[in-house]
Amino acid sequence: MDAEKNMGRRIALGALAAAGATLAGAATTSRTAEAGPTTTDGRKARETFKVVDKRGRQRFLLSATKPPIIIDGTTIPADRRSGPENGSYLVFNDENGDEKGGLLVSPTGGHIAFDYPHAVDGIRLTLKAENGKGGAGLEIKGVPDPSGGSQAQAVPRVALGAHTAFGAQLMIADSRGRPRIVLQVDEHDQPTIKVLDEQGAVVKQLF
Numbered sequence: 411m412d413a414e415k416n417m418g419r420r421i422a423l424g425a426l427a428a429a430g431a432t433l434a435g436a437a438t439t440s441r442t443a444e445a446g447p448t449t450t451d452g453r454k455a456r457e458t459f460k461v462v463d464k465r466g467r468q469r470f471l472l473s474a475t476k477p478p479i480i481i482d483g484t485t486i487p488a489d490r491r492s493g494p495e496n497g498s499y500l501v502f503n504d505e506n507g508d509e510k511g512g513l514l515v516s517p518t519g520g521h522i523a524f525d526y527p528h529a530v531d532g533i534r535l536t537l538k539a540e541n542g543k544g545g546a547g548l549e550i551k552g553v554p555d556p557s558g559g560s561q562a563q564a565v566p567r568v569a570l571g572a573h574t575a576f577g578a579q580l581m582i583a584d585s586r587g588r589p590r591i592v593l594q595v596d597e598h599d600q601p602t603i604k605v606l607d608e609q610g611a612v613v614k615q616l617f
Contacts, residue, residue, distance in 0.1 A: 467507035473499045480509050482528070519544065529554040529564040545573030552585065584608075 447455040458477070461470040471477055476495050479486040480503065493499070493514050500513040511524035519538035526532040532553075537546040548571070551564035565587040572578040577596040581589050592604045605614040 463505070467505070468501075468503045469505075469507070470503065471499070471501040473501070475499075477501060480507055482508060526551070526554055526562075526564050527556070528562045532564055543574045545571060545575075547571030547573070 447457075449455050457474040459472040460468060463469050468480060474496065476488045476491055476493055476497065477499055478488045479491050483506065494516045497514050497516040497520075501509055502511045504510045509525065511522075513522050514520050518540045519536070521534055521536040523531045523534040529551075531549070532551050534549045535547075536549075538544045547569065549566055550568040552567045554562035554564045556562065565583070565585065567583050567585075567587070569581040569583075570579070575597065577594060577599070579592065579594040582591040584590050588606075588608060589610065590606050592606070593602075594604075595601045600617065602615060602617040604612050607613050
């Protein structure tokens with residue numbers, strides 16, 4: 411009988427402890443919500459939205475401020491990332507949590523980029539314009555040498571752009587990233603086709 415009373419006491423105490431923990435958690439959540447930032451019209455503000463997988467690894471991040479970079483399992487501070495501090499960032503991560511591309515939007519433009527393993531910006535689409543000046547461009551890089559590991563560098567191979575400073579241009583580079591063919595209609599509507607040598611000197615030109 412005493413054993414049954416003790417067992418009942420333990421069950422009751424366990425239930426009270428669980429209820430207390432639940433109430434404490436609810437109170438903490440409430441305090442956090444009240445202490446959090448709010449918008450000018452009184453709504454709760456949320457500057458980031460993160461999706462993680464079952465292992466806790468980041469797979470997707472939406473942020474209203476410049477976020478850190480995750481490469482090879484290492485988190486690099488946000489100040490190492492190019493772009494405005496308060497841009498709209500959309501970051502994609504692979505199954506290892508490493509960043510593999512993203513999208514940025516700011517008042518003067520934005521860009522979309524996707525990365526090769528261990529090398530940033532395998533392909534990048536960029537737009538920037540302010541006060542009627544600027545342009546848009548597409549850059550495509552070659553696959554980096556995998557033996558370079560985290561230090562591997564993707565070499566620019568093709569660049570296509572239109573800008574108020576130089577008109578419209580298509581550049582094709584060799585395997586070392588050196589421009590070899592440039593097709594251009596400049597800002598004065600003058601068309602040219604240039605073939606360059608390894609040092610960048612023009613060896614043939616049509617205009």
